[in-house]
Amino acid sequence: MTFPRLSYAERIEISERKQLQVLNFLASGEQWSTLPVIAELLNLSERTAGRTVSQLVRQGFLQVEHVRIASGKSITGTLLVGITHAGMVRAGLPESALRPFDFRKVGALTMAHHIQTQRARLAAEAFGWNKWVPGRLLYGQGWHAVPDAISIDQFRKKCGIEIERTIKDKKDYRSLIARHLANVRDGHYEYVAYLVSPDMCAGFKKMLFGITYLVWKGKQIEFLDRHKKKFVIAGWDEFPANLTSASQDDGEVDDFSFRWEQVRDDYFVAKRGDYELVVERPASYRPDAKTEYIWRLILQEDPLHMSESRFHSVVDAQRDAETYVLHHVKL
Incomplete structure (x- = not known):
């Protein structure tokens, strides 16, 4: 031929x-x-x-x-x-x-890490990932932690990628995980993929998901299941096809939204880290009052801030409270 x-x-x-x-x-x-x-x-x-x-x-x-x-x-x-x-x-x-x-x-120590990150990039892009940004371009932007790279996966979710060639001590990850969660909260990416050598995968997963608390600004924060769903672990030999099976939640990554609970009539509470948000209709209001709801931000039972406006509905008050916290409060 x-x-x-x-x-x-x-x-x-x-x-x-x-x-x-x-x-x-x-x-x-x-x-x-x-x-x-x-x-x-x-x-x-x-x-x-x-x-x-x-x-x-x-x-x-x-x-x-x-x-x-x-x-x-x-x-x-x-x-x-x-x-x-x-x-x-x-x-x-x-x-x-x-x-x-x-x-x-x-440096000799950074060469292997850099090359492995590039191989992960080529594998990801061949699998349908796009908009890969190496970590060196993310410094100086005020992020709480800088991953080795970020990219959009095949499901259009933004992922922070970390390449781990060795397993560090738990104490080294308690602060880093908290900072990654803060990045997720701030919208820099939706979840983090830790890529490790195949022989490390089981041990790394056991170590990471065995952590019970995180350290954020000198305080201990419980490492909850909803936090752990933000992290997936995969051997780099099969990345990214094996991310789903490595996930604690079958590959699904939920959002880091506020969860409001109705404690009693006209009293709603949402917790975020050590902070508590309360939306309520003060008892001093008349039953027929047109402007009803306010919100308060509380830290360990001490009021920190109260809404400057009053709102016609619970939803409006909650939305205003969430906006304030996202702009002024760190996890």
Whole structure:
């Protein structure tokens, strides 16, 4: 069987498309990668991908360096590929975003983590995930914690991704989990996926879901089941297809909304962390009063704030109270 020969113009177009694919990947916040990852990105052999990299190096868009990197228990040599200032310009980044790669800033301990995160990205995007943002682009935005990356999954839910190569002590996670929950509350993402090596998966899941309390601003907070539903754990060898089976809630991630309880007639309560919201119709109001409800914010039985307005309905008062807490109160 014979295949039609491509014209010179067609070969040039394909070559330029592959080159731009590499530059866009690195300019999206990755900054650097390795030849095996570039080959996976292009769906080519390392030898063929190496030709694309060499073309970009000759044009001044990439720089390369041979390094030794930890791979499991062994040390292997690989080609490190970093984008240059010219490469970022070629990828169309604005001048303010230009941060060319510097080999001197890559430590041996961070290499394996960075590469594993990129492999997770390629697997996720092949599975239908999109809008992947590396963690390095999330610093300086006032988040409580910065995950290794965020992305939109195939169900259009925003996920924070954490790559764990070792299991730390529980005390190290109590504060981090609380900060992730605060990010969820603030709408930065809807849940967190911890990706671990296959041999760590069972132990990590037992450790994480065995935590009974979190630490937030020096205080202990109970780690409730509704909090745990915000976290899924998966071995990175099958990510993201195995996220559903790893979930504590069959892959469903509920929202972090307020839950109001009617304690008695015209008295409603919602708790959020150590805080309590109360919507009520004060007894001093006449039965025929047109403006009835107020809300109060309470911390450990001490009133902190009361609504400046009065509301015609419970729902209006609750909505105003929720808005205030979301803007002025941290978990």
